[in-house]
Amino acid sequence: AQPITFATLDVAGDAYVGYPGGVAVANRFAKQRGTAPDVAFDPSRDRVVQNVLGPFDPPDPILEPVAVEVDDRGGLLLIADVGLPGVWVFGQSAGPAANATRRLLSGFSVGVNVPQGLDYDFDTDTLYVACSSGAVFVYEDFVAVPGDLPDRTITPGDALGSVQVSSNLHGIVHDAERDLLVLSDAGGAAGSGDDGAIYVIDAASISSGLVPVTTAVAGPSTGLDEPGDLAWNGDTLWVAERVNGQLLRFDGLLGLSGDAAPAASLALPDVYSVELNPEFLSPGTGGSITTD
Numbered sequence: 001a002q003p004i005t006f007a008t009l010d011v012a013g014d015a016y017v018g019y020p021g022g023v024a025v026a027n028r029f030a031k032q033r034g035t036a037p038d039v040a041f042d043p044s045r046d047r048v049v050q051n052v053l054g055p056f057d058p059p060d061p062i063l064e065p066v067a068v069e070v071d072d073r074g075g076l077l078l079i080a081d082v083g084l085p086g087v088w089v090f091g092q093s094a095g096p097a098a099n100a101t102r103r104l105l106s107g108f109s110v111g112v113n114v115p116q117g118l119d120y121d122f123d124t125d126t127l128y129v130a131c132s133s134g135a136v137f138v139y140e141d142f143v144a145v146p147g148d149l150p151d152r153t154i155t156p157g158d159a160l161g162s163v164q165v166s167s168n169l170h171g172i173v174h175d176a177e178r179d180l181l182v183l184s185d186a187g188g189a190a191g192s193g194d195d196g197a198i199y200v201i202d203a204a205s206i207s208s209g210l211v212p213v214t215t216a217v218a219g220p221s222t223g224l225d226e227p228g229d230l231a232w233n234g235d236t237l238w239v240a241e242r243v244n245g246q247l248l249r250f251d252g253l254l255g256l257s258g259d260a261a262p263a264a265s266l267a268l269p270d271v272y273s274v275e276l277n278p279e280f281l282s283p284g285t286g287g288s289i290t291t292d
Helices: none
Strands: 006-009 015-019 022-026 047-049 065-071 076-081 086-091 102-104 115-121 126-131 136-139 152-157 169-175 180-185 197-202 209-212 215-218 227-232 237-241 246-250 264-267 271-276 287-291
Touching (some): 015 065, 022 065, 065 115, 076 115, 152 180, 152 197, 180 227, 237 271
Parallel strands (some): 115 169, 152 209, 227 271
Antiparallel strands (some): 065 076, 086 102, 126 136, 197 215, 271 287
């Protein structure tokens, strides 16, 4: 069996599931697909995004996808790859012989800086990429004016904005209504203790350089060792904590600070990804949790 590296849903209820070498797309996963074997992956209606064609010679494969962003309104499928570090850009309907339209490579390199989280804001045409260097790359006019270099870099800083506090960003959510970024920081090596953190940065659309965080949750009570994927509803944050094997829930995140314990936790060995099921899907409430 292939290890799963992420999972997310689009507005139709299709699930996009990452594994070494590609992305599996399970049609209507979040809706009623019936009972087994109807719920199993079916090549006649499901698909994989695997081989990369397009304007690249020779064509490169997707190696180690770690995050995906699906933009339903713009018809984009973005994949962060740490094997050949960069961000692939596809059409949302991409399949096994996918034609990637472009890829972002500048600023990424193996062992130095790799993309680990993605969030695209359709209304402002802005892509936010969480990086292992502890920075967020920001690409403005991402579709309108294609380019390879980030227009801005946001780095979480201390209260004075003079010292970087982040070291290894993984999860990222851009709250467009409040214009803030919610970030997970995996800290040092996995298993080295609860050195992970959650950061919130305000005014994401205009921030640049070292930016003071407005919320910082970190410490032994948090249970954050290697926090990865995030799910956010505007008040509550769910965190996939892989090393400790926990799905953590922080209620009222914006009012928390320091060594704040989660409001609830659920033991899930090797949990890697968490996704809230949008209210308009069936079932109407709840969420999905992915382990490998």
